[in-house]
Amino acid sequence: MPQQTTGGVLPGPLPEWFPRGLALLRDPALNKGSAFSEREREVLGLRGLLPPHVSTQEQQVDRVLENFRRLDSPLERYIMLESLHDRNEALYFRVIMEHPDETMPVIYTPTVGVACQQYGHIFRSPRGLYVSAQDRGRVAEVMRNWPYRDVRIIVITDGERILGLGDLGASGMGIPTGKLALYTACAGVHPRRCLPVMLDVGTNNASLLEDPLYLGLRQRRLTGAAYNDLMAEFIAAGQEVFPGVVIQFEDFASHNAFRLLRAYRERICCFNDDIQGTAAVTLAGVLSALRVTARPLSEQTFLFLGAGEAATGIADLLVSAMVADGLDEAAARGRCWMFDSKGLVVRERGNLAEHKRPYAHAHAPVSDFAAAVEALRPTAIIGVGAVAQAFTREVITAMARINERPIVFALSNPTSKAECTAEQAYAWSEGRALFASGSPFDPVVLDGQRFVPRQGNNSYIFPGLGLGLIAVQALRATDAMFMAAARALADSVQPADLEQGSLFPALSRVRDVSVGIAAEVARVAFAEGLAGIDRPQDLTAFVREQMYEPRYVSYVD
Structure with a gap:
């Protein structure tokens, strides 16, 4: 299929299958809308089907932005951009690439969370591939229904832990579609090489099961051997239909996320963005902060609010980085502490999940996060537990008293789940916090100084990582x-x-x-x-x- 890439003239004559007239205007991969030239209109049967003026792509971008900015609701803006994607793929990506600050928070966090919650109610046209529990035994056949053969990367979710919103079942399809849009916008991975997949194994969300407009299977989630067999069939089918394809696991619940990563990471090229991508972007933010504090990584103490896949992934990578800087592994792990729904994760606590055990250290139980800050005196607090406003004034002021430049990362998203706002972090620390967040916040002016917080968003990491894996046809991540x-x-x-x-x-x-x-x-x-x-x-x-x-x-x- 012809690809809209770098401009110029498509080489050679058009193939017989190339669409004409309305069929061309309805193909988002080929449609240029009002930008079709006079000659194209004549040859391709478009005369009279478009307004007479031939627009440039730049004029089309201006028109899109004018209408985009007229809308007050982020969800309405999301719907508008999705509709543009359905009509004119090249224009959609041009708008995102040229105006990322305006559009990325709409096509991904935080707005994509609302879009997923409303997915069955705003659905207009299918995007991506749905593999359901009803497809057991024929997953490869289903995957061959995808119209493009040059797929290089798949983002798959089963919808059980969408952002900080929980089980959204098949409505979680907005996550892989949004992620793959970022692959194209942020790293130039061709849209034809990207495949979003929803593995619909049911949902335990009662409100969705009762919603007449819900689009997924109306059953409780598969578990155990049935779930494992379906996933194994999907992995095998993916490699059969798209040999060497990279698999990105996205928004799986912790009990499956760690297990699936362990099961497949040495067999195929795959990774879990919530575990490994979040870890990489957080480590990058910490390294940036340490350029300000001028203290080595090996002297930092990290306290995580949350002890799931994100916290564990970050801690593991921080430990690896500290070991690379000369600290032994046991000492490095001792500098990473976790606080979950039951309090400080300590060695004496029974029935700890396997992923928490390496970070369960000897310490008296602590049930209050602010008290944990006072007891451990961390240099950095990292919020990944989706507990809104958990970084209270007491917590931030304690961090500022303990540290000249406290590191405060409120990484949970969407915005409604953020541990604190940028304004709170700066105000309560007297402007000394080194702050990053999972969702966007506006600049803050405090005592005449202007702070520009930026997202510690995985979109800085996974698109470039995926581009590198695809470019060299990597066997493993x-x-x-x-x-x-x-x-x-x-x-x-x-x-x-x-x-x-x-x-x-x-x-x-x-x-x-x-x-x-x-x-x-x-x-x-x-x-x-x-x-x-x-x-x-x-x-x-x-x-x-x-x-x-x-x-x-x-x-x-």
Whole structure:
């Protein structure tokens, strides 16, 4: 199929299957709307089907933005952009790429959470592939129904833990579709190479099961052997239909997330973004903060609010980074503490989940988070437990009393689940907090100083990581690759960013950042013997050549 990439004229004559007239206007991969030239209108049967004026893509972007900005509701803006995606794919991605600060919080966090909650009520057209419990025994057949064969990356969810919102069943499809839109917008992975998958195994959400407009299976979730068999069939079918495809696990509940990652990470190229992607972006933010505090990573003490997959993934990567800096593993783990719904995770507590045990240290029980801050005197608190407003004034002021520059990461999303706002973090710390969040916050002015908080969002990591994996046809996704991605992201933060309190680069630079991350991931793949191609002379140039650019091509001379 012709690809809209870098402009120019499509080489050679059009194939016989190329659509004409209304069929062309209804194909989002080929449609250019009012930007079809006079010659194209004549040859392709479009004369009279479009207004007479031939628009440029830039004029189309302006028109989209004018209407986008007229809408007050983020959900309405989400619906508008999804409708644009259904009509004109190249224009959709051009709008996102040129205006990421406005559009990314709409197509992904925080608005995508609301969209998932309302998915059955705002549904307009299918996007992605639905593999359900009813498809057992024929998953490969279902996957062959996908119309594109050059799929290089799949983002799959079973909808059990969507953001901080819990079990949304098949309504969680908004997550993989949003993630893959970011792959294209942030790292130039071609849309035809991306496949969102919803593994619908049912839902335990009673309100969804009672909702007449819910679009998923109306049954309780599969568990045990039935669940495992369906997942195994999906993994095998994915490799059969799309050989070498990268699998990204997204928004699985902890009891499945760790288990699935362990089961498949040494067999196929796969990763869990909630565990490993969150870890890499958080490590990058910590490394940026330490450029301000001028204290080494090995001297930090981390206290996590939350002890699930995100907390464990972050702690594991922090430990690896501290070990790389010369600390022994036991000492490094001793610098990471977790606080869950039952209080401080301590060794003496019985029936601990397996993933919590490495971070259960000897200590008296503590049931209050503020008391845990006083007892442990951490240099950084990291919120990943989706407990809104858990970083209270008492907590932040204690952190500011203990540390000259306290590190405060409120990473839970959507915004309604944030542990504190940017304004609270700065105000309660007298402007000394080094702050990052999972959802966007506006700049804050305090005592004449302007702070520009930026999201510690996985969109800084996974698109570039995936681009690197795809570019070199990597056989595995390893911890060393996530470490390299984190350091590349931290290195992209400029002194001017740090001066205004930004621990991450501007979103306007995300494609360049993704190129740097992809190149570093590729270097690790070659160093570890996991690349499936011969090494190019210039990895950065090679990666950049792989990137999709949503510019129109001319279909006729």
